[in-house]
Amino acid sequence: MSKYALRRLIQMIPVVLGVTFLIYALVYALPGDPTAGKCGERPCSPAYVAEFRKTYNLNDPLPLQYVKYLGNVVQGDLGESQYGQPIRDELAERFGTTFKLGVVALVFEVVVGLLAGVLAALRRGGFLDNLVLVSTLFVIAIPVFVTGRALQLYLGVRAGLFPATVSFEPTWFELLLPGFVLGSTSLAYLARLMRTNLGDNLSADYVRTAHAKGLSTRRVVGVHALRNSMIPVVTFIGYDFGALLGGAIITEGIFNVPGVGQYVFRAINDRDGQVVVGTVTALVLVYLVANLVVDLLYAYLDPRISHD
Amino acid sequence: MTTSMDSRADRPRPGETDRLLEVKDLHVEFHSREGVAHAINGVDLHLDRGETLAVLGESGSGKSVTAQAIMGILDMPPAVIPRGQILFQGRDLLTMKPRERRAVRGAEIAMIFQDALSSLNPVFPVGWQIAEMFRQHRGLNRSDAKAQAIRLMELVNIPAAKERVNAYPHQFSGGMRQRIMIAMAVALDPKVLIADEPTTALDVTVQAQVMDLLKELQAQFHMGLILITHDLGVVADIADRINVMYGGSIMESADVRDLYAHPGHPYTQGLLDSIPRLDMKGQELYAIKGLPPSLMRMPSGCPFHPRCAHAQDVCRSEFPPRVELGPRHESACHFAQEVVRG
């Protein structure tokens, strides 16, 4: 297990380097004016451009530029907003809220998604199965920002069941609706994944063996089949975490959740390029770390990976 | 616990005979959109304590379906059992309540499968999977159950059982995995053990070891053993009696020597003739012409008639009756007498 963890950790290094280089190359090294759009609506002054080129080492050769940039990122220096505020400070303040929102979304996703998937798999072809299939299809097809706006209007504003926007220090209750919206697409995918996967596992040989051992159906499904079905589910959740972070930009924008996503959402509207790039880079790194955690969990769930 | 079970195995209770299992007129169908497949059409078989019964047949003959029907692990639906009885020590398994049936399954009638790698759960340690028998059926606690698992792994000759009890299936060789399957199956001293092609997936050298182990355990625990196979070589070694299945029916039933010496069914003859023999070296190998029947479109009359050299009009229209050819020797062939005389 620990050997595997170490291997994964080492394997992650080139990926982190590669991804940060990719972002760097795309953002700073592409031909074109890197300061375009970084000064709000007007063009930047020559003094600002000179300062900018110096701050981001744009006069150095590309590899050196990248190394210096990486050094900054590693130290947590993601640059400053156009108002001169360090992005790091802003992120530190906002991170807790986004984390809270992510937890709500994940809980919805896992609890409701898995439950729907399991019930559908157990009743293949039945009413519930078809209901899950059709409803998840619709959830996937309707974009999050439409669901978000619609639920905000009808459940929040019109029915008054939930707060339409959240306060500066959002409570769990306030985050219920945004969290559900954020998790809804993933929830639908997860339900479908679980349905297919558990369905396949239920006809696996080891499930037949478990029946032959005289175990109760509850135990055969709940322990033997389900444990195996969790393996792809965990992979999916890890992979999908990136989509969840991207979705947070939209959801937090819609519901005015004062988190990291809203920071990006506003920066895009304010045309504050440094904030967009710096924050999204941080989110990508969070995504990579989350994936490492998922990989370790995966190894725990699937002994074929870790015990060689 | 163990002692009470041992005494039960040694001394039959009053009224209890040596007859462990009796299958009567068993029918199994599979219902699907495409239609109804008749997998088993009126199978009768019986098994006594300490006896080894081989069920021989090609794939599609219904031998595995029979085994799974006895175990009660057919997926229903699509499987349907429209008729028949499966009597275990006189009690019909098919009419039992699910809870009673489950108590029999695994504890009284156990089964091992062809491919141990896919039949063992990949994500649990082997010891855990063996111990599960004791925890679920006997209510043993974790450590006692684990001790039992180690005992069983030693019983089936797995080296360093104590160390390997926490290892996972993929960490064992094919032969060792099959031993673990066997350990799990005999964990609760079952009266009947069904082995479905237990050595087909193994190397030839390992096959013999696993068969020897099965033979040994059967003698030790005085189990009734049903060996399902398509391999006549394996059968000759270990079986007392053979049921030859074809197209979902039993074609011939006889003691091993009897069957090899005087096959009473053209299909059995064909099977025996297709074994390569040292004394016939250089001659062309015999193969039964044609293919096994489709279960969706079973031939009328005798299922074997399209491939049978002896086939007459009656074979095409009527299912053959069972003809007694000697003590415990029956053949379902219209011309059994002629066939057995050669």
Next chain:
Amino acid sequence: MTESTNSRPDSGADLRHPGELEAVAGGSAVAVAGADGDRVRSVTGDAWRELRRKPLFWVSAVIIVVFVVMAVAPGLFTSVDPREAVLSEASKTPDGQNIFGRDRQGYDIYSRCIYGARASILVGLLAVIGTVIIGTLLGLVAGYRGGLIDSVLGRVAEVFFALPLLLGAVIILYTIQGEDDGYFTIVLQVSLVLVVLGWPNIFRLLRSSVLQVKPNDYVQAARALGASPTRISFSHILPNAIGPVIVVSTINLGVYISSEAALSFLGIGLRPPTVSWGVMISQATDSMRSAPHTLLFPALFLSLAVLGFIMLGDAVRDALDPKSKSR
């Protein structure tokens, strides 16, 4: 929105038990060890026969055809100019004259919905064509050649794969976008970004599929007969390995259309005066409290288009892999 379909983790090895039970339950007569190669080769024919019987396929095909025609020739559906604003009738609710009503600027919503199809379909198609070409070529090379080139390509793909679609698109689009890029520039930019972030998905899929097909007898036979690697790759391996790519790409088309709309919503995809569903939704969100119909119709069109491609992908998947059939 999410690119999650992309990497629906493989449902694992085929653990179904072989032998008679399976053959019987599948209703396909008795298993007489059919060679794998034969099965693969007849798959396209079988799949088409299977597809034709499915209502899901026909429903999704009709939806898609309608949208494609709409994108090519919007004039067939409406004669109203989508850029003709009647301010005096702004936010008018649907009636006989404007069946979807008018939006806040007084544009006819029905007409804009029709004309908006082009941008979405174009982005989706370009992105899918790009990912399929790059992913397939590289995947074929990596899978067929193996060795160093395989591991190098694998590493590169891994890096691109580690950048989540929406996050990556935000960062790249924000950077490359100019203030006054035209319609086609932006469509190309968005498609290109989706290709850059999406190709590893197809690459991985095809590579593993090639690895499965490669050992088959007919490939080995072609090789023994002296066929060139290019010929083997394109006429023997590719046709048998492309199945999963077709399924995923069809679904991806829907996902990319949805992504384009999300980017437009965030203000870094298409922008007004471009007519697109994403732009319409983005603008409607400001006025939806007073005029929900301005959001409803573009959202409906967008969702229907996405739904069409996802359903088609599902139908094709079921047809190619009868085991996953949802009975």
